[in-house]
Amino acid sequence: MGKTFQKPQCLADTITHYCPGCTHGIAHRLVAEVIDELGIRGRTVGIAPVGCAVLMYNYFTFDFQEAAHGRAPAMATGIKRVRPDLMVFTYQGDGDLASIGMGEIVHAANRGEKFTTIFINNAVYGMTGGQMAPTTMPDQRTTTSPFGRKTVNTGMPIKIAEMLATLETPAYITRQTLTRPKYVKKAKKAIKQAFTYQMENRCFSLVELISTCPTNWGMTPLDALTWAEEKMLPYFPLGVFKTPEGD
Amino acid sequence: MVMEAFPLAEKYRNPVMILGDGLIGQMMEPVEFPEHLKTEPSNKDDWATSGMDTRKSNQRNLVKTLYLDPAELNAHNLKLKAKYEQMEREEMRFEKYNFGGDYKALIVSYGTMSRVCRTAIDRLKEDGLEVAMLRPQFLFPFPRPAVFDAARKESCQAVFSIEMSMGQMLEDVDRSIAGKRPVYWYGKCGGEVPTPEEVMDEVRKIVK
């Protein structure tokens, strides 16, 4: 039982600037594979966020735009409304989406904008040096919570997928992770489902991916994968929280 | 003028900001809609992220402003500078009022306020005092050369920036005149509109 494996056509032949073992790379590859498989490269437009993925357009081989911090959903809304035939996706971190851009994503989801969002939840602001994010775990040390996140005055981590799933507007909302091969395969399925709903012009779709930031967590890539599984998954459970079919 | 914003935005690939005063913003008077304008940028295939299939091209387009390499960023800024300079050459918009005679004063005013100034100028004329007005239609590029030339006229003793603001345009006017004539401000805020009489009094205080 053997398999071939090649770099997807949607990915450029460049070395990324991501730290060793950062799961941004896996998420990129999954998006690229899905776009390849659906044959939509020629009509896809990606929106890069502000965050570690700010240069992601250098790693893909189709049209891209760069958004201001947290404003990717607004840009995606504009592109998708003007050109409903295009496949539009945003790729945003938790600082971008769940902090400065919270209002944007909530209203885009509530309006039922028919684009796809890939939401990288790595529990910190990666690019700027590991500051606390809305998704930082209780007691997690970050550069702005050096004694651990105190929930007394910073509240609990925000569960974006669950929160957006409470909106009445039909949507596809799921949370997946990238910590193990079997989860990576499921995550890819979810991304494909999200893009498929968009192709069918059905609904807004968001795939939250529990990811790692070994550098700012101060861990080896392997320890980071374990930490994500042990500390994040119990609080951020995997699963599909909403489908346009209503279940 | 609002409609003109769109072709201009396409021509320069630059956001166009429309500024109105309170009366215009709240549409306190009837609005006229001219013929519908349709604009298509001529070179959009070079930059628009319309999907490679639409352009029948294998070349992808990127819309971005992040340049991490200093030389690249400098080149980008030079490109923007050239664009602003082209705007200054091609897009200065203003209207002149009562420029015919040997005016003693120049009013620079915009929006609803400029209409009040027009009435004031007509009345001052009846009283034998000639005052001209230059109404900038675009704040950028600001009609600096036109304001400069108008202020420099020998008969012109003073320049007034009359606004429904605390003097937001005053610096632009001042800068345009480069010290050639004294510049005065008069205005009111908060929704109060200065009357023609107030404008006339203001001018008469300085210009005899």
Next chain:
Amino acid sequence: MTYKHFIDSDICKGCGICVDACPKNVLEISDKLNNKGYFPAFQARPEDCIFCAICCTMCPDVAIAISEIEEKKAAQK
């Protein structure tokens, strides 16, 4: 059918995720630096590789490829 497992040692950042993920314990981290200054992964026991592509699934840098070796060449072997 025969396959070829290839790690591009200049793209690899030596994160070790593939080494941990491989079910057959084929991979190890090299002690030689690549030209980016990382210690890349390599196939220490290629004969044990079952070409399951699990390493490829986990590699964040898409440094690993598995290609089919042409039927003819394989037959000649």
